[in-house]
Amino acid sequence: PHGSSFTILERLIRRLPIMICPAWTKTLSQPVALQDIIKALQRVFREENIQGKIYDVGGPEVVTYQGLIQKAGNQIKKTSTLITLNIIPLSLSRLWVSLVTGVPKKLVYPLVLSLRYEMLAVKENAWPYPEDLSTPLDEALRLALVDETKPAFKGHVPEEKDVRSIQRLVLPPGRDAEWVANEYYNWLPVFFSTLIKVQLEGDRCTFYLFDPKLKLLILQKSPERSSSDRQLLYIVGGFLSARQERGRLEFREVLDRKYVMAAIHEFRPSLPWFIYRWSQAIIHLIVMKAFGEHLKWHVISNKKVLV
Structure with a gap:
């Protein structure tokens, strides 16, 4: 759980609801649980016949990096939509991963470079x-995602x-x-x-994006905390929200x-x-500006009716 590559994977999942994946994310690997590595090391200390030899150690399941992203996302209930784009150059992938995760470039670059190659246990050395x-x-x-302790490497973590x-x-x-809050709902x-x-x-x-399952943001009116001159709409979910039930949109008469x-x-946005x-x-500013124009149209329409 404290490995830098796993930390990168976890941050990508938590921060990106949609990932444009380069070709190397289809490379096969054989992840192994930390507790299994500990078991193997303990056996080495106990049994002399396996000491001084080289072994390939891999878990019971072979998976692509895209498959690993999906499985890890399922564990933290952060489903990411993966779009494969084979033309993304490796140099751009390295820069993108570093910017999104906040992990230092010097650490990201060799890790991404190594992901081009399959990491599978060879039978002869198993x-x-x-x-x-x-x-x-x-x-x-x-088990790895339960541990939220800071990773071992030191690097810039976005505030x-x-x-x-x-x-x-x-x-x-x-x-x-x-009325404004209701009109906002009807206009959206x-x-x-x-x-x-x-x-x-x-x-x-x-x-939502394309499909109702791809929820970007969820707003929930709060009648018990609202009044006719002040309306509260809480942000209670969606991929783009890192924290639920504290963020809110308020309409207040002034x-x-x-x-x-x-x-x-x-x-608090989930995006970097x-x-x-x-x-x-x-996009939020564009939406609010457009809604403001919509309200102005109501003002003009009312004046025409009065005339």
Whole structure:
């Protein structure tokens, strides 16, 4: 669990809901549980007939790196969508892995380079006591992922950041924050109708990519904490949220009910900060600006009706 390669794998899964995978992620490997390695080492100290020899040690299951990503993701309930793109150069893969995981380049580069080659136990050199290496891969991953102690290597780990964002939107005459929140829900499926889509179920609003199973964000209205002049929509799930039930979107009436403030509080993105800034954050601003224009349209429509 403290190995640098496993730490890289875990961080990729936790931080990237969608991975563009280069060709080397289809390379076969034979992961082995740490406790099985300990068993083998203990046997070496006890039995002289295996001392001074070289053995290949591998677990009971052969798997590709993509398969390993999926299995590890299942253990922490972070399913990643994997898209294979064989034309990604190795140099770009190394840079991308280092940026996303925060692991130093000097450590990432040789690890990624080695992943081009299969890491399988050769039968002629196989460990003669297979019962020592019998822990199933799923069980080995479960045990490894339970341990959340910091990895042994020293490197830059990106600081976790909470997102706070505020926009001022015009409030149509005769409307309140509760109406704005409801209108926001009704407007979202119209605005998102192609790549990203929105599904409404009562007080819950789910943003998904292509398929409803690929949930990006889930908003949940909180009637018990809201009032007509202040509405709270909590971020309760989705791949793009690293923390549930604290992040929230607030609509609050301000400036004599002429405007409504749309504010994001304590949202922690799962994406690395530099990726979030140039993707999800920009999309949020575009959405809020478009919704603001939608509210202005209501103001203009009301004026035309009065005329």
